[in-house]
Amino acid sequence: MQQRLRIMHGDITRLQVDAIVNAANSSLLGGGGVDGAIHRAAGPALLAECRRLAASQGGCATGEAVVTGAGNLPARAVIHTVGPVWRGGEQGEAELLASAWRNSLRLAAEHRFATVAFPAISTGIYGYPKAEAAAIALRTIAAFFQQHDYPQQVWLVCFDQQMYRLYQQQSELSDNTL
Ligand code: AR6
DSSP states (O other): OGGGEEEEESOGGGOOSSEEEEEOOTTOSOOSHHHHHHHHHHOHHHHHHHHHHHHHHOSOOTTOEEEEOOTTSSSSEEEEEOOOOOSSSOSSHHHHHHHHHHHHHHHHHHTTOSEEEEOOTTSSTTOOOHHHHHHHHHHHHHHHHHHOOOSSEEEEEESSHHHHHHHHHHHHHHHHHO
16 A cells, blocks of 8 residues: 555646546536646646536536546646535435545546546535545545556645645554555
8 A cells, every 4th residue: 555655745736647636526617626726727628628528428427537638737637526515424425435536546547547646535615524535535545456456656635734644644544454
């Protein structure tokens, strides 16, 4: 686990990796948070591709993921996933968040992306409690790593110190269980 996981601070739009993950919404047409930052940095080519996807397949359901090119970003591709809005925890949020992580990882494996960078899906505008989101992310990644060789590296990109600490704690816990 440790060798395949990197927990870091930073701006995901600046990373030169095979794919970055976007915490999008079901419309795929952009928004605030990391989604807004990704579209601003990627430019109009990304929005045009997202528009085509939205028109052809009606966007992206919560827990699902789709892949596009990356426009002007240094990354090669963008995996757009939609995490759940936190509504108190009784609306299937945990399973939907795990699905968003798992389906993003699955797309990365299918495309043989070696390195994939993730933001902390659902923990911003969508309000998911950060500690629980960190536990779900780490558990889902650990399970995925046991069954797949790709992605070879997952980077967890943190915008705040609290998320960084929570991921560190959770990664120590999941190492003990592997
Ligand atoms: N690099 C890395 N992480 C970032 C960046 C960045 N440039 N910018 C923000 N974050 P959010 P959500 C962190 O709100 O909760 C949009 O409007 C941020 O601090 O971007 O899944 C979409 O269109 C937080 O830790 O995503 C949806 O409508 C994490 O990224 C909705 O927000 C996720 O926060 C999705 O909400």
